[in-house]
Amino acid sequence: MxxxxxxxxxxxxxxxxxxxxxxxxxxxxxxxxxxxxxxxxxxxxxxxxxxxxxxxxxxSKEGLLLALAVRALEDLWNAVAVDPSLDPEVRFRQACVAYRRFALAHPQRYALVFGGGGPVALTGSEASVHGHAAFEVLIELVEGLVGRDSLKRFANSGEAAQLVWTAIHGAVHLELGGIGQVSGPHDSYGQLVDLLIRGLR
Known part of the structure; x- marks a missing residue:
């Protein structure tokens, strides 16, 4: 009192x-x-x-999952937003490694974000907006690696970034599902990143 x-x-x-x-x-x-x-x-x-x-x-439950997806995307964005002062190749490689590390450390969050029909797929939703922001980071990483002029063989920088995302997401998805055909997924992923760097350049 x-x-x-x-x-x-x-x-x-x-x-x-x-x-x-x-x-x-x-x-x-x-x-x-x-x-x-x-x-x-x-x-x-x-x-x-x-x-x-x-x-x-x-x-609702949907609203709760949407908020969870937004939070997961923010964490993923923070993981791949590597220090821009680094050498472009080092930065690109570290971002790709960070993407895999996030997915393996948080498989359920990764599934929530990228599973079919999830909150990110709802056009215009807050999760969709955050997903686009994370993709913009990938575009910037690709442009920093090879320069915009060197990307002219692609329709645009976004297309090049989409190819990178398709590759790293596919590798991570196979690893999470335990259906990869190699015994060393870590080394295989590193080789994939090397391949992407050579291909983009």
């Missing part, structure tokens, strides 16, 4: 802190279990709140 005898007002957690806590809980469920198990009830149980608290912040 205060000096006047009145009860001190209860401190409320800021709205953004509540949302962040719920997202943290959702991410814990996602990382520990399969995507199908990320439900409003599971997240509410993880966060020790009533399910309505999740609905109040995200509106």
């Amino acid at each position: 205060g000096a006047s005898g009145e009860s001190a007002p209860r401190r409320r957690t800021a709205s953004d802190q509540v949302q962040a806590a719920l997202l943290e809980a959702a991410q814990s469920v996602l990382d520990r279990e399969e995507l199908a198990n990320v439900t409003v009830r599971a997240v509410a149980r993880e966060a020790d709140v009533a399910p309505m608290g999740v609905y109040n912040r995200f509106g």
Whole structure:
């Protein structure tokens, strides 16, 4: 109680802190279990709140997954946004390695972002916008590696970046699925990056 005898007002957690806590809980469920198990009830149980608290912040399970996808894309963007002061080839190589490292460290988040019919596929959604921003980083990496003039054999820089993404995503997807045909996926991935660098140049 205060000096006047009145009860001190209860401190409320800021709205953004509540949302962040719920997202943290959702991410814990996602990382520990399969995507199908990320439900409003599971997240509410993880966060020790009533399910309505999740609905109040995200509106629906779809809204929750969209927010999770945005967060995962931001983490991926941060992973591949390598120091621009580095040598372009070193930077390109480190970004490709960081992409694989992120996918292997967070397979469920990777599946959420790039699985068929996921939030990123919804044109105009916040996740789609973040996905495009991450792709712009890849375009910049490709342009830095070979220069725009050297990319004239492609329709545009985006097409060249799409080919790079197709290659590294395909390699990562095969590795995550355990269906690769080589015994050393790490070395194989390094050789793929070498091949991409030579091909682009």
